[in-house]
Amino acid sequence: MEPAVEIRNLVKEFRPAGRKEPLRAVDDVSLSIGAGEVYGLIGPNGSGKSTTMKALLGLVQPDSGSCRIFGNDSLQVDSRQQVGFLPENPYFYKHLSGAETLRFYGKLCGLRGAALEGRVKELLELVDLSEAGNRRLGGYSKGMLQRIGLAQALVQEPRLVILDEPTAGVDPIGSRQIRDLIFDLKKRGITVFLCSHLLEQVQEVCDRVGIIHRGRMVKEGPLDELLAVGDQTEIILRGASPELLEKIRALVSSDSGAELLRAGRPRTTLERLFLQETADRRKP
Amino acid sequence: MSHPAKNRPLNPRRIGVITMHTFTQLVRMKVFYFLGVFAVILLGSNLFEIQDLGRPDLEGTDVLRSIRSWSLGTMTLFSVVIGVVATALLLPKDVEDRTLYTILAKPVPRLDYLVGKLGGVLLLIFVSLLVMDLLMAGVLALRTNLVVAEQVAAVTAAGWPAAEIEALRQDTLNQGPTWSLHGAVFVVFLRAAVIASTAMMISTFSTSTLFTTITGFLMYFIGNFQAEARGLYFGEGVSPLEKGAGLLVATIFPDFQLFNVIDNLIEGGHFEGGELPMLIALSGFYVVLHLFVSWIVFAEKEF
Incomplete structure (x- = not known):
């Protein structure tokens, strides 16, 4: 099957002012x-x-190597017909309302008339901004801006969505809404390429991960494989009595090759606790 | 490999979308407030005879000429300032706000983006000048009728022959809202179009709005001396250095003196044969040239 994204030996250098040597940003x-x-x-x-x-x-030109989107050279305008992009901290045009913003980007992609209006309504519902659709973006919160940004990225029903720090500066509730939207995209078969500092969120939504450091890809592969600790096994029990736990300990100690490293109550994350006590509590 | 729809440059629909969006953006930046100020001054001058201030000797056709003169002057000021400032502001602002990323990440050729942005500024200037032109024509028509009535009454009482009265009437009407005067407003627009495209060209390689604005005004100022630079290049007895400087200025800077035909039109003159088509052609040449250079720079630009 044709890959959605294919980046081969990409090299990009910048020449910052006052510096003789070029700075290799991607190696x-x-x-x-x-x-x-x-x-x-x-x-x-x-x-x-x-x-x-x-x-x-195609916003920067590679010094060497190539980037392809569904087989098309990404420097060609046509390749962007199938791509939606949400940049980091997007501002958009403050003078437009949410609906006008989606109409503008939709028209740029060739949508017109009833099809465009239907798509705008559908996207506003998808990102939970139907009620705020006629308000100008100048009055939107950070989370709402990210969500309208995600909606504009999806306006032409792209097959690939690129998200640059989609939850930067968003509170945990807004962050979870965006995470849920990414799950929804995945369910619909849309390819998602995202970068984020929130590692827990990346772990939650991604199938595969690449770790980049000083411009070089240092680790890459399916998340399950990367995270699995080869010589350890995790067992999580519910309703286990102290007697049962004692039996398990004794069983493990009777095996010369095995060692019980840790036993105790699993801990939730602070994010999950926060969401449980705020957003989830508000639900009827 | 999948084959998406072809997105060729210069798609009129896509350019239209960006043009209308830029127009809306400028309108919502309250640029049209200037029209309100213009209307108030124009109507105020008619009611309170502001143009007579400091010039109590003004009467008859002088008053009409005065209204034409400062109306065209205000239009020039408005169109030049908007042409430079709005164009200089829009492109860097899109880069700074990263809205440009989201636009260029859609199937939008960079040439279409540039043409659309310039189109939006020109549409705003055109609509503004049209409204100002209509206001000026309305006020001038009212004022001309008053002046004609006064003059005809005075010369009839003085016993002038009918033919001379008619000649005087025609002379006065010639200082009213004529087609040549509308043509002068159109020349103001052409000049603004050249200035705006110049500012767009500068903004594609400049990283600062301030630099673009100052350079834009500087180019407008130097462009008014382009004819002298041309004369220097073709002149005799000048040093190679002077010739080189003359050639440089004559090549880079548009000749804004060409648009000074407006002064003659304010005085009641008319376009001479082929003058307007030549101005349209020259303005078109400059706008296309500036857009071409802008595109060459912008196409390779990285964000």
């Missing part, structure tokens, strides 16, 4: 994302994540 990066996959690119600030995404969108 021989290769990756491939299958259709329908959710791929997360993670790395510290300045590691080359955004530059890789911009090269894929």
